[in-house]
Amino acid sequence: MKVILLENVKNVGNKGDIVEVKDGYGRNFLLKTKKGIIGNRENVKIAEQAKIDDSKRLEEERAEAVALAKVLDETEIKITERAGEDGKLFGSVTSKDITEALEKATGIKVDKRKVELEMPIRNVGRIEVKVKTYQGVIGTLTIVVEGEA
Template structure:
């Protein structure tokens, strides 16, 4: 379908551009939200007659959005979530979650303004774009952590995820060693010390031989 844009649409064009889009996109989003008009002769004349007013109103909205953005840009919100030991969330962070937490700071945004490229499914810091106007965007930071303390560490630049992996690998290494030991066996340096102590306490080969011969001599005397 050919349409006339009434505002800038990312990857499509700006006010007054005539572009071709899929019918469903036009009917379900652009036309009902008054972001475009069907590009027929009547609408082209109507648009040209009102172009100056449309552009002036758009400029006013952009100016207001830019002012609003000064209070939103750079905001960091914290979302506490449960996760596995590898940092994978049990679920994901949705646009709704971001909007609710961001609006607690007085941001006054709605779901349509949040541009989330992909679902957030791990712990960490994530930059998220907020489109306050087709021509005005700001960036906020979403801090996803298991606790307020971990959120503070991440905020200060600590890679909590890396620490979790290090801890997990160390634990796995110890468990792997433990699983290779027989009952009563000692690992590492303690095993070496135990072996040395055992060697010192063990009787020599000569002593063992003497012990084996002694009972034989006694038996021969008794027979005589």
């Protein structure tokens, strides 16, 4: 029996795949739990078109992410925090502070979880931070932390 999967099914296939399964498994599990539909000609055409549309959408998202990464590579943000004479900050600069400063300076919204910051920044200086914009696409944001008395 041919079945088009509507969601990922372990050991069977992923969403949108057209799989050949035993009749009982298809009727009694996949169709009843709405995890799949019968793979007739009409449904197969619809599924193939949906797969093409998904691949185009993913390619567009990736292109947008690459463009955003290039913009981030060229962007420099200044953050001013209270600091001592030796250049140590009284507080710290976190990924949340970075995303807020980025949005205020350029209008670009980035999720704070996408900023790869191992430890909060505690010193004055110039730091390069990696920002994930998409799976496998990373932009490098330059941050200048300045101290004020």
